[in-house]
Amino acid sequence: MSARRKARKRALDVLFEADIRGLAAADLLSDRTAQAQPPVAPYAQLLVEGVVAHQEVIDGLISEHAHGWTLPRLPGVDRALLRIAIFELLYCSDVPNAVAIDEAMELAKNLSTDESAGFINGVLGAVAREAPIELPTAGRSDS
Numbered sequence: 001m002s003a004r005r006k007a008r009k010r011a012l013d014v015l016f017e018a019d020i021r022g023l024a025a026a027d028l029l030s031d032r033t034a035q036a037q038p039p040v041a042p043y044a045q046l047l048v049e050g051v052v053a054h055q056e057v058i059d060g061l062i063s064e065h066a067h068g069w070t071l072p073r074l075p076g077v078d079r080a081l082l083r084i085a086i087f088e089l090l091y092c093s094d095v096p097n098a099v100a101i102d103e104a105m106e107l108a109k110n111l112s113t114d115e116s117a118g119f120i121n122g123v124l125g126a127v128a129r130e131a132p133i134e135l136p137t138a139g140r141s142d143s
Contacts, residue, residue: 004103005106007042008044010044012077012107012111014032014048026052029049033045054091058082058083058090065127066119077112078120082104085100088100090131105121108120
């Protein structure tokens with residue numbers, strides 16, 4: 001498993017846990033970073049911090065493109081995966097759109113419902129087609 005795939009999974013774990021437990025994702029990330037063995041990868045931190053910083057925009061895009069679904073109705077894993085992938089699509093210029101989408105789909109296949117990968121692919125494809133091209137990037141990471 002690549003370093004970035006592990007980082008995405010770690011970010012997913014933090015975002016999912018924070019969502020389910022009703023905690024602030026930034027606070028949970030701070031706790032996990034302090035306790036982590038092995039350490040939380042910088043790219044996982046970037047993903048969680050980026051989702052938190054841009055959650056209003058990200059959630060708006062999910063709501064716009066998740067036809068027939070509201071955010072609260074989505075499975076928690078799918079909600080977190082969509083948030084991570086949309087953050088990568090919009091703010092991580094070093095991650096090709098196809099990679100962000102494929103990684104989200106792979107995690108969905110392994111961790112969510114049978115229908116989740118297709119649903120996530122549809123939402124992310126729509127976001128990628130309509131994404132503005134001049135958004136600021138969140139930074140690069142070699143992890």
